[in-house]
Amino acid sequence: MNLIKTGNSWKFATEADLEDFVWANLKELFGLIPLKRQYYVKGQICDILALRENKQLVVLELKNVEDRYIVQQLTRYYDALQEVKPLEDEIDYQQPISLIAIKPNFHRDNFTDKKYHNLSIDFFEFAVLADEFNYYLQIKNLDLDNEKVLKIEIAHQDRERREDIPSPSRGLMSHLAKCSSEQQEGILKFRQKILSFDKRMEEISSAVSFKYGNGNSKTSKFCTEFYFDSKGIPIIFLWLGLKNNSSDRISRARIWTDWQGNALLEGYVPSGIGTKINLSKKTLSTRIKIMN
Known part of the structure; x- marks a missing residue:
């Protein structure tokens, strides 16, 4: 604690x-x-x-x-x-x-x-x-x-942590209303952890995207993004080190999850939301099985 x-x-x-x-x-x-x-x-x-x-x-x-x-x-x-x-x-x-x-x-x-x-x-x-x-x-x-x-x-x-964590915005709550209870719980838990991690952490909101980092400018450094696609499905991005952290560069990676504690790094997506998973051939459970 x-x-x-x-x-x-x-x-x-x-x-x-x-x-x-x-x-x-x-x-x-x-x-x-x-x-x-x-x-x-x-x-x-x-x-x-x-x-x-x-x-x-x-x-x-x-x-x-x-x-x-x-x-x-x-x-x-x-x-x-x-x-x-x-x-x-x-x-x-x-x-x-x-x-x-x-x-x-x-x-x-x-x-x-x-x-x-x-x-x-x-x-x-x-x-x-x-x-x-x-x-x-x-x-x-x-x-x-x-x-x-x-x-x-x-x-x-x-640790010097942020104490004045703002309540979720009306925009975020509107998107969450269309999500499952597991997705709602997961996103709110992630958000609380991210914003409380450091007093410099900020939430930058747009119509379909909610980014977390140290400000919204050309020099901003982001760590996380919740993106809601045209069907209201939440997508998670994390900024992670390239080449298994052997590179000095970091990039935006898409994370797939079943909201039950399992997650999979799909790949780096500098912009947009990346390719769709073909559910008939590449289910999350199949990919986790292959990884194991």
């Missing part, structure tokens, strides 16, 4: 770092089974979806700073999930959806909103603590009296 020091206290460098840690430790922190991250449903993006052992759905919303509207945000997620009921093979919607808010501190308005709310919402307050050798996440359920405070170690590194 990436931690930064503010005054005499420590915090996660970005909200993405906080989410990474909670996702990796869902079982230890809450006794939950990970299901989905950055899950897109009916115009809403849920930070984390998880399950209890009885398949009850739990929605977790995380904030790395104080936020006065987290109750309203969780309410919108609840409404979208109840209406669409995605992932029905894995979730028991006969049980009520549980909502969890996780923040370093809660505004008094949060408690007022929760007091007059009919949904089940638990407030968890966390802090990053440090001793001479290690860092820890300390977390407590504010809704339980005399609840034991849980503390687990954070493996960390120090």
